[in-house]
Amino acid sequence: MDIIAEIPETEYVLKCTSACAGCGDSLALRYVLKAAGPDTVLVMPAGCTAAFQGVYPKTAYTLPVVNIAFSAAASCASGLSTFLRAKGKKTKVVVYAGDGATLDIGLSAVSGAFERRTDFLYVCYDNEAYGNTGMQRSGATPLGAKTTTTPAGKPEVKKDIDTIIAAHEPPYQATACASYPQDLFRKVQKALMFTGPTFVHVLSPCPPGWRYSAEKTVEVGKLAVTSGMWVLYEREQGKLTISPPSKAAMKNPVPLEEYLALQGRFKGIDATTVEHLKERIAGNFRRLAAEEAEP
Amino acid sequence: MRKIATGNKAVAEAVKQARPDVVAAYPITPQSEIVETIAEYIATGQLESQFIPVESEHSSMAACIGASIAGARTFTATSSHGLAYMHEMTNWAAGARLPVVMVNVNRALAPGWNIWAEHTDAIQERDTGWLQVFVSTVQEAYDTTLMAFRIAEHNDVLLPVMVNLDGFTLSHIMQPLDTVEPGDFIPPVHTPNPVDPAHPGGYGTITGPADQFRFRYEMERSMQQAKAVIGETEQEFARRFGRTYGAAEEYRAGDADVVVIALGTLGKEAEVAVDILRNEGIKAGSVRPRWFRPFPDLDLAGKEVVVIDRDYSFGFGGVLAHAIRSKNLTKVYCVIAGLGGQEVTYDDIAEFVRHRRIGEEFWFGVNDRV
Numbered sequence: 112m113d114i115i116a117e118i119p120e121t122e123y124v125l126k127c128t129s130a131c132a133g134c135g136d137s138l139a140l141r142y143v144l145k146a147a148g149p150d151t152v153l154v155m156p157a158g159c160t161a162a163f164q165g166v167y168p169k170t171a172y173t174l175p176v177v178n179i180a181f182s183a184a185a186s187c188a189s190g191l192s193t194f195l196r197a198k199g200k201k202t203k204v205v206v207y208a209g210d211g212a213t214l215d216i217g218l219s220a221v222s223g224a225f226e227r228r229t230d231f232l233y234v235c236y237d238n239e240a241y242g243n244t245g246m247q248r249s250g251a252t253p254l255g256a257k258t259t260t261t262p263a264g265k266p267e268v269k270k271d272i273d274t275i276i277a278a279h280e281p282p283y284q285a286t287a288c289a290s291y292p293q294d295l296f297r298k299v300q301k302a303l304m305f306t307g308p309t310f311v312h313v314l315s316p317c318p319p320g321w322r323y324s325a326e327k328t329v330e331v332g333k334l335a336v337t338s339g340m341w342v343l344y345e346r347e348q349g350k351l352t353i354s355p356p357s358k359a360a361m362k363n364p365v366p367l368e369e370y371l372a373l374q375g376r377f378k379g380i381d382a383t384t385v386e387h388l389k390e391r392i393a394g395n396f397r398r399l400a401a402e403e404a405e406p
Numbered sequence: 407m408r409k410i411a412t413g414n415k416a417v418a419e420a421v422k423q424a425r426p427d428v429v430a431a432y433p434i435t436p437q438s439e440i441v442e443t444i445a446e447y448i449a450t451g452q453l454e455s456q457f458i459p460v461e462s463e464h465s466s467m468a469a470c471i472g473a474s475i476a477g478a479r480t481f482t483a484t485s486s487h488g489l490a491y492m493h494e495m496t497n498w499a500a501g502a503r504l505p506v507v508m509v510n511v512n513r514a515l516a517p518g519w520n521i522w523a524e525h526t527d528a529i530q531e532r533d534t535g536w537l538q539v540f541v542s543t544v545q546e547a548y549d550t551t552l553m554a555f556r557i558a559e560h561n562d563v564l565l566p567v568m569v570n571l572d573g574f575t576l577s578h579i580m581q582p583l584d585t586v587e588p589g590d591f592i593p594p595v596h597t598p599n600p601v602d603p604a605h606p607g608g609y610g611t612i613t614g615p616a617d618q619f620r621f622r623y624e625m626e627r628s629m630q631q632a633k634a635v636i637g638e639t640e641q642e643f644a645r646r647f648g649r650t651y652g653a654a655e656e657y658r659a660g661d662a663d664v665v666v667i668a669l670g671t672l673g674k675e676a677e678v679a680v681d682i683l684r685n686e687g688i689k690a691g692s693v694r695p696r697w698f699r700p701f702p703d704l705d706l707a708g709k710e711v712v713v714i715d716r717d718y719s720f721g722f723g724g725v726l727a728h729a730i731r732s733k734n735l736t737k738v739y740c741v742i743a744g745l746g747g748q749e750v751t752y753d754d755i756a757e758f759v760r761h762r763r764i765g766e767e768f769w770f771g772v773n774d775r776v
Contacts, residue, residue, distance in 0.1 A: 154472065166611070167617055174603060176609065177609045178608065180494050182494075183494075186460060189430075189465070190471065190476075192472075193428060193456045194473040197456050219461055219462060220468070
């Protein structure tokens with residue numbers, strides 16, 4: 112049976128939002144909401160997704176959206192979920208927050224909400240910079256990537272939020288990318304089956320920010336996975352399973368240069384930095400493979 | 407029921423009787439006793455509520471906002487740095503028209519580290535759209551906290567309420583407390599348009615200038631309507647429980663030639679000073695504004711005014727004095743006193759009145775006394 116047939120046709124993101132052409136974030140949102148279904152409240156901090164929902168009194172999303180300050184999504188959702196559960200309501204509470212809101216300004220609230228076992232799904236859509244404010248670097252920006260505040264390329268490596276989340280021992284966490292919609296859909300559905308805090312980290316290629324042509328979003332996302340820059344996996348009750356596309360990439364990775372060459376943000380990256388990125392990919396593969404083999 | 411309690415315990419007692427659905431809080435001196443007591447009530451089944459032990463005050467207000475949007479009655483307590491840290495979210499709670507009730511135990515802000523009473527923390531929230539009330543006794547802390555829930559959730563108000571009590575001089579002192587059975591004085595929770603997947607919509611979405619402007623205007627309209635709601639609530643409280651305070655509490659002010667105006671415990675202390683001055687033949691009185699937002703209309707015609715500010719707006723002056731001057735078009739003698747918990751006695755207050763220099767500013771303990 113073709114698993115894509117399981118993805119419902121119902122749309123929760125209306126057409127003609129003000130998202131940029133080829134927006135990886137809006138693509139991810141579409142599948143996340145399809146997986147969550149109609150009995151869902153979205154909590155959304157400042158970010159691209161909050162911006163392209165439209166201007167009051169209109170909204171492009173057909174689910175209730177609680178907009179909240181940049182660093183406050185996890186804590187706001189914590190209050191919301193706590194009250195709904197106390198009232199016996201099963202309504203899903205889904206935070207949809209960018210990398211800046213999650214890894215940087217909202218990190219203490221994220222950590223607090225996970226430590227308190229908030230019953231919610233936290234989705235971090237990661238375009239590896241502050242997209243909505245014009246592509247300034249964030250903690251999620253990878254080594255060597257140019258942003259408007261790292262014009263010579265970011266000298267530091269990407270913050271490993273997934274390991275930080277893992278330290279909170281959530282019942283379920285996963286990484287995903289909308290270039291693999293079935294995988295994303297299934298992981299969101301699975302996350303929502305658990306009680307407690309769950310986390311899905313979605314790589315969201317960004318044409319204007321990553322400086323590639325808008326029709327290449329799916330291709331760029333796939334190259335991120337096949338090159339090993341982004342690894343798809345899930346960790347269920349602490350047990351890691353590397354997802355099939357990344358399993359394949361670990362055996363036979365596409366040269367990283369193919370991924371980098373597609374994107375203007377890596378233009379002019381020096382050989383040493385590329386080597387450093389490759390070493391990190393190899394190290395990441397080894398670490399995850401070892402964890403999967405011996406949890 | 408007659409008992410003895412600290413200001414903090416009195417607040418916790420009132421919160422228990424108001425039955426909030428969610429209490430989200432973070433500890434800070436001198437407030438911690440409030441949330442510790444509430445946590446104890448919940449743990450021992452005396453209060454059926456959800457206690458969210460957040461990791462910061464920014465998150466305590468955000469959690470109250472999230473719960474309130476879902477239709478919960480919410481409470482939190484904080485002080486000083488905690489209030490400053492949640493400032494972004496206090497704006498959000500008011501702008502989202504959420505009737506969160508918060509007790510702020512007034513305390514100075516660092517540096518240097520100072521845990522004692524000062525009103526700067528609350529004054530810095532002046533323009534957020536919160537109703538602010540300052541109390542002066544343990545009983546008043548209890549009564550006002552109860553009333554705060556009813557006022558905040560009134561359909562003509564729907565704005566958050568901040569109850570302020572002075573750190574240590576009220577939070578930690580013990581006075582007699584007469585508790586009541588509030589019954590339906592506290593009605594079921596009222597938060598219109600709670601979030602509901604059956605009726606999807608955006609809360610706090612991007613808003614253009616015309617709508618944003620209108621929302622701000624509606625906040626001010628509700629703030630003005632709150633004056634009547636506060637009056638009605640006080641009347642109803644008096645009818646049921648026999649105690650009343652007013653938007654401002656006057657003491658021997660009617661025929662006074664000179665009135666002392668101060669917030670919180672200093673405003674209460676001024677009443678003793680008034681008696682001392684009256685015995686000397688000085689026709690003194692005192693006016694203690696309880697509500698700071700909405701600011702009450704005070705009748706000060708023909709009186710000399712001495713304002714004691716336990717706060718300061720650098721480069722301008724005392725904030726209460728500024729409010730009195732601008733609302734009443736009158737000159738005042740502005741005394742800056744009590745910052746960082748500086749001790750101010752009724753004898754000191756009597757001295758301020760005796761040596762008043764209308765139109766001037768005096769920093770108690772720094773400037774010359776005469």
